[in-house]
Amino acid sequence: RWRRSPGPILVAAMTTSLPEKPTLDGLEAKWGRVWDEEGTYLFDRSATREQVNSTDTPPPTVSGSLHVGHVFSYTHTDTIARFQRMSGKKVFYPMGWDDNGLPTERRVQNYFGVTGDASLPYDPTWQPKHRGNAPKDREAISRRNFIELCEELTTEDEKVFESLWRRLGLSVDWTQTYATIDKNSQRVSQRAFLRMVNRDQAYQLEAPTLWDIDFQTAVAQAELEDREQPGAYHRLAFHGADADVFIETTRPELLAACVALVAHPDDERYQPLFGKTVRTPLFGVDVPVKAHPLAQPDKGSGIAMICTFGDTTDVTWWRELQLPTRAIIGRNGRILADAPEGVNAESYAHIAGKTVKQAQAIVVEQLRESGELIGDPKPITHPVKFYEKGDRPLEIVTSRQWYVRTVLDRDALITRGREVTWHPAYMRTRFENWVEGLNGDWCISRQRFFGVPFPVWYRIDEHGEIDHTDAGRILASEESLPIDPQSHTPPGYTEDQRNKPGGFTGDPDVMDTWATSSVSPQIVGRWEDDNDLFKRVFPMDLRPQGHDIIRTWLFSTVVKSNAEHGVAPWANAAMSGWILDPDRKKMSKSKGNVVTPMAMLEENGSDAVRYWAASARPGVDTAYDTGQMKIGRKLAIKILNASKFVLGITNGAPTSITQVTTPVDRAMLARLSALVEEATAAFEGYDYARALERTETFFWDFCDNYVELVKGRAYGAQGPEAASSAHATLSAVLETLQRLFAPFLPFVTDEVWSWWRTGSIHAQSWPKVSDFLVDGAPVAADLAVYDVAIDVLGWVRRAKTEAKRSMKTAVTLLAIIDTPSRLASFGEARADVCEAGGVAEVSLAESDVASYIATLAAPDDAA
């Protein structure tokens, strides 16, 4: 088999030798190392705010499993960061690790087989007995031992994440990393908290709170989700002075906690009862009948029992109607041991200590016996509130918690949201829906171990009572942060006064994970610790995140920024979509269809995976699609081969677009300029997918049509000047395409760039329309020359294909019938078309309708 090798002259003139057989293998390791060594992505902190583009990178939960969705959305952000960098911005692109909160605690519990117990003393010599595969029965250890394990494990997890991100080619500045539990983050969270307390934007309150009985902590409205659950309407008889009143309830076990009945003020059926009392069945408590507009006449019997507390409506009624409290559910979800005052102790004794579920069965049985249950319970399914990570329904218990004001600031928060440009724009509606639907302030305290503590102590009076009032509260000074009130001593006290009468006690709670994540811009910008840096990066340019956490992370960040700075925290918020199974269902672990990201990268190559991710338009849910990755891989290989070929012809020699003289080449240059304009506009609108798609389409056309068209001329078939025009055009297009692809395919583009240029392509400038001006003006070009040339070349190809003949078959005569204008355009490209198509002779004829007749050489002639 004959194959021509590159001539010695070409090789000698090469600035860099081209590989004989280019490959994608090993590019991730090779270029990842170079970028790291050369500091390609380091932030230049001497830049002013105007010169900076800053990204508020989402800190992934390191204790969670690595998911394909991470790779997907972080790639989107990376393409934008790379575009900004090439556009001349000093890019501030940090990386955070969310090692805060419950996911970490859970993972530590399972991994080491331990459980935290605040009552145990710290044991510095203690060592875990298990690492992975820990048994179910867990060893209780002190809070501090537990936290040490959290830190140990998250450090390991962070390494796994970082290696994945590097492999994926994120252009993160790896000197700018943070963890949501590190000292800096703790200091920023605590400082932001203290300032909100001092401005009365945060406050402590003992009140009914949504409570997870398994995690034994308060949870916030934002962490709730509804789940359809089976239940049943139980019709109960309350005893009035004249007659029984019937209510329907799904929670008969709360009967002992009933404090009133309520009906709508306009409900004539119950108006006579308002102001009177009725006696509860079984427990024999006299409760008032009240009127309230929230009561719905068409629901159940139209009159409801108010318990403390069955749901959030109960809390509203209880507060607005100023009802007494008769709590019966404890923090562990079991019925309290002692009956509330006035409740029949004998009946109560049956349910004391039982779970809610057990208590319900017992109460129903007792009601049945007493005849106060009317008929059989009617089964229904209804939505019940759950903590999003929980397994049992939430209860409402009274507890002391810290809150951040949000309800009163609704208007300001909406305004802040409108200062942000949303991508896609309709996502803003979700934010506004959420803000408008707020029904309480944001509860930020959690009764957990691993998290940022509240920098607060409380005085203990001489009777041993903790003083939670303003006077009794001791706030840490900002200079002392971060502090842990469990191990640090407040000013004016000594450690031996801890938890003693006349002494002090530390706030036992930690902040909700979102209370820390919500200051991510302040954390990465080192607010108050390095205000010189902060003012160069804040407010930030971009918050990328998933649309599922608009009500949590996005919302809470706006709350904090509004409270502290009075501005929106960023100019743009870009929402990425979900990753779905190939069958369009949301990917889930339980279905066993989760692909590990590292395996995905290794199998397909990072550029290919990035191509798949970047092909999805902003905010759109996307199927996991290896087919799309294969296309990306083919594209990357094509870039290798096309670059090798073009550089083989042009020698990699420097060229100038002033050498572009041939009409076909001028048309190509004009098209290239239009591409740059379009790709730039797309990127500026955060539509990376569009920029990629346009560039890709252009590239394949360039390879299949333009290169084929000018190949002969580039080899010198039409003389040196015509060849030089082709060389200059090929070089300009190749260089521009390499740059345009760089944000998407960073590995292969830096590889091909290195074949003929020095420095990383990622440090080069993004192409500009002004790059294609000659003497200050766009290149004079007739775009039709290229279009007609490609049309005619297509006809020649079709004729050969339809005849099932090889593309090298000669065309003895090509008759072109077309409009005068197109025939004229063809004349400008005639030599290239004939060369590329193997056309010996052309005849032209005018007509309004384009057509052609191609006469192919006889098969024998080909030989």
Add this chain to the structure above:
RNA sequence: GGGCGAUUAGCUCAGUUGGUUAGAGCGCUUGCUCGACACGCAAGAGGUCGCAGGUUCGAAUCCUGCAUCGCCCACCA
């Protein structure tokens, strides 16, 4: 109950202010080893643009209603 998306070829999706025969890739069919690339090249088949009305010279695109799917929110006795 309120809101937001989506619905275009077998599959995954473009279609940017309404404008000539609706596009791409994958898959499929038929061919082709021309001086880069078989992880390639060429050509081809394949769609009444969810349904029903309306506006317009002209609608995948604008308006109204409906259907299906998905998501967000909701005080759910």
